Amino acid sequence: MSAFAIQPEELRGLLSAALGDRVRSIAVTLDEVTVEVNAANYLDVMRTLRDAPGCQFEQLIDLCGVDYSAYQETGRDGARFAVVCHLLSVSLNQRVRVRVMCPDDDMPVVASMCDLWSSANWFEREAFDLFGIIFEGHLDLRRILTDYGFIGHPFRKDFPLSGHVEMTYDTVQRRVVYQPVTIEPREITPRIIREENYGGLH
Template sequence: MQRNPFELAEKLREKFGTDLQDVSLAFGEVTAVVPLSSYREVMLALRDDPEWRFEELIDLCGVDYAGYGNSGMEVPDKRFAVVVHLLSLTFNGRLRVRVFAEDEKMPEVPSVSDIWPSANWFEREAFDLYGILFSGHPDLRRILTDYGFVGHPFRKDFPVQGYVEMRYDEKEKRVVYQPVTIEPREITPRVVRDPDGGDGR
C-alpha cells in the first residue's frame, strides 16, 4: 500500500520543523526544501529512521534558476540547487528533497554518495554540467564532457554553440580544438502554395 503524500508532508513538518525551509505537495508528490546546514543530517535520518526508510536514491540532478520566474512563478533567491529523488521500498513512498548552494560563483553542496552509493555518478554529472561541487565526494571529475572541456554546458549563461569545437586533424593525426566556426544564419522555411489556393499537394 502506498504511503499517503498528505500524511508524509505532515510527518516531515512535525519531525524536522525548522530543519526544513519548506514542505509542499503538488501532483501527488512531496517536496522538502532543506537548508544547506542540515542537509546531511536530514538525509541520514531519511535513510535510517524507521519512520522514513528511504532506502534508495533514484535520481539527483542540478538546477540553474537563473532567469527563472519569467512565467510569473516565484523566483528563488539563490541560483543553484541540487534536487534528490528518494524512494522508500518499505512504505512505497517517494520524496523530493531540494537544497540550495549558498555561493553562486562556486556552488557547493555536501556529497551524499556515502549515504546512497547511487549518488556517486549523479553528483559527478551535476558537477560536470552545472559546476556544482560536492564536498566529500570520493572522485569528483567530469563524466560526460571531455577532460579539457571549458565551462559547464547546462548553465543558462553557457553559449548555445559553446566556446570551442573539436575535430580530427589529418595532418597532425590527432584530435584538435579550435574556436567555434559556426556562422549564424537565418533559416526560413520555404512554403510552396498552389495558385488555386491549395497547399500544392
C-alpha cells in the first residue's frame, strides 16, 4: 500500500487519461474527485476504474440513489434521478466518487455493478426499494427494507410523509391488515412570544 495518497489534481489527471471521452467531466471539489458519466458508458467506465493500472479501485464502499426532483443543477440535463458510487483503492490509497444520471425520469434505469463488485448487491436493492431505480442485470432486484406489499418508493421527494397505507392487527382475522392512512396532515404553528418584556428586554 502506498504510504501517501496522491493529490486530488494528480488523481484527476490520471483518471482523465484512463477514461478519455467516455466521461462527461472529472472535477475536484473540497479535495474530492468526482467523475460524471453517462448511463451508456457507466459499466465500461466502472470496469476501467477497477482494472486499469493507476486506478485499481478494488472496493465499492457505497452506492446510493439521489432524487433531485425540481432542483436544477448545471450539467444534469434536467434529469431527476442519479446513482452515486464511492470507490476505494486499498493498494493505491485513493478514493473517487462516480455519479451517473438516469436518462428516463419515469423509468430510471442504469447498469448493475454486481458483476464487478459483489458489495453492489444490497446497495442496489436499497436504491431500488427507496428510489425505484432499476439496475439492469441485477439477478435478485427486490425490496430489502420495506414490507413485501409496500407501495411506492419512500425516499422519493414526492412520497407523502404519512405514506399511503398503514398496518394494524385485526383481532377477528388474527393477522396484520393494510388499510388507507387515517392520519390527517397537521400544521405545526410556531409559538409566538407576545410579552413585551420577554427576556428582560425593554
